[in-house]
Amino acid sequence: MHMSTLLIALLTAVIIGVFLVRHLTAKPWLTVSQPDDIGPLQIPALKVGLWAFFACITSLFALFITAYLMRMDPNHASDWYTISKPGILWLNTGVLVISSLAMQWARNAEKSENIGGLKTALAVGGLFALAFLGGQLIAWQQLKNSSYFDIANPAVGFFYLLTAVHGLHLIGGMYVWGKTCFRTWRRTTIEKGRLSIELCTVYWHYLLLVWFILFGLLLST
């Protein structure tokens, strides 16, 4: 299909291959081992769960992007009319970058036990994420009112679709962000709070990365 998809697939295959060779060459029928040295990964379950979730939604976004590229391909159909993208997307991108930076700041503040900084950073991160979502809605409105708007044009359809899917994932993240804030302000279970700040931050960075890719795709086509 597309070279990029192929490359990503190959890369994944290599990584998985290395993992497999490391782990799956044991001869379990021979080993006379004491059980202490072997066991599951010493990583919090939530973290492993989040990475598994990343694998799943990476597949989702990759498939949306593949569908986009295949639909553009004139061999498939020839009714794709490039549209001009709302300028506010640039602003939104900046807002999302700030949001992600703020979350990173929150994580650092947590590590250095700086409670005040942590609260401010979390608040900034969340508010800028909300602002991003608002900005995306404005972009939707702008496109709706522009002369390019024709829902039967796949470029328009995909614009709404991709931004919506990305936005929905961010909204899901806002739920976790809310829980994290609640814990931070209550400050009861420090250990768990730490983990959720870390995971929230990683998720934010992930969605920023996805947005860069989607935005690049939208701009370049």
Next chain:
Amino acid sequence: MAYVAIADRDHEHHLHDPQTFITKYIWSQDHKVIAIQYGITAISVGVLAMILSAMMRLQLAFPDVFSFITPNNYYQFVTMHGMIMVIYLLTALFLGGFGNFLIPLMCGARDMVFPYVNMLSFWVYLLSVIILMASFFVPGGPTGAGWTLYPPQSILPGTPGTDWGILFMLISLAVFIVAFTMGGLNYVTTVLQARCRGMTLMRMPLSVWGIFVATILGLLAFPALLVSAVMMILDKTIGTSFFIPAVLSMGESLDHLGGSPILFQHLFWFFGHPEVYIVALPAFGIISDLISTHARKNIFGYRMMVWAIVAIGALSFVVWAHHMYVSGMNPYFGFFFATTTLIIAIPTAIKVYNWVLTLWQGNIRFTVPMMFAIGFIFTFTHGGLTGLFLGNVTVDLPLSDTYFVVGHFHMVMGVSPVLAVFGAIYHWFPKISGRMFNETLGKWHFWLTFLGTYSIYLPMHYLGILGVPRRYYANGITDFIPESAQTMNVGITIAALLVAVVQIIFFVNIIWSLRNGKKADSNPWGATTLEWQTPDTPPKHGNWGPELPVVYRWAYDYSVPGQSLDFIPQTEPHHGHDSVDDEDKDKK
């Protein structure tokens, strides 16, 4: 690093002990209860799908008799039957049912790592089933687009259910995928994180391996179905044209200028082929464990079996377009996909050989689960071989959309997984319920089902070679189909009705045994794996009592020379003379 099992680490201690009836049996977070909830729901819709198939068979055998089955109804039955069987029965039962029950027990965990999400997974699954059932009652009825839902016909007038049925179907699928994802993240994380001390990946029973890899496939492949469902919903509701090409519908040209139906097919089959293995891999794993246990022999080539599961899982993502040969494609693509399809036969064949070699000189006990396992080897090999035919472009073209295909996929992913399901239910029933089932009834159930399904599907291959098309309400009179084909159709229908009725034996046996069966002791088959070593049968909430089990060996120490018993549980430490054996083995 000092080892602390996940479940015993303070901050991850999730076990909420259930207090009331509701939290214990309904709103439950216990993986065993959730497994049973999944199982009962899945089997209930499965029965419905079977009734639909009986109606289709009646229509095919006696085309002019049943006035209440209209051509539109027939399409709707085909579609709902296919979709329910593949997704709502088999996927849900293998992963939500057996995955839930077996993973924590076989890995030595107290529960799934995210019990709350696990519980939600079931309720969201139930919601998807309710939405699907609701589509029977909406104006126009359920969709009749075929389980493949190919656009444009699935959403344009002409096909039954294009007003509401298709929407309900797509929404139900999307909801199912959400449910599956919640469950799937649990299964993967539990296998990676919550294994007990000593349970290395390579000591896991093959059932867990099959379910684990199948779940990974699901997490990566279901998104493709979600993408196509979402895009189709938008095409249907707000008039985008992702899939709908420039088309005349009912004599009028629609607004669409050129969507791509082929794009849908790529997305659908990028999900659809791995889906076959989502159903097959758990069955492979379960069959391996049944065969090894009931032949009192270690599984032949354990490591090879694991590698084969992984290899099949990986390869299943690069064969999808063998379902699209008739849609037309670049000949090089056709060549590529035919080649990958044939390559996937290699690890699959390895598995079949290894099952047979495990049986070889085993101390075979013809218990009911063992019979189903051996039956599986037959039907699966059979379906696999006809798959090799269909994987070749030139052979597929004339056979595609005939009864040959119907025969093929029912053998490989209809009958075979169902036999694995029955074998598994009989095998684990004593652990689930604490009672034994009735052997005699079980054997009757096996023979009638096995011979019955064979007499349904074997003749279908022949019909297919004659050219009898699939998804036809009635064949009418054609030159190339001899009249005798209709006689064969009658025969098939009689067999199908018989098989349907025979399932009553199964339900009677299960329900009767729940109350009146002989009390089962904790390890009636003499099995090595952890679920048979629980302190209570059925296992209580938390599975293991105060102490988690510790694993010292792999799951297949059957008939080890020099031992008094013909099995050694995984929890049994190595003793002096035992390790001498091991050194012996080392030298070989």
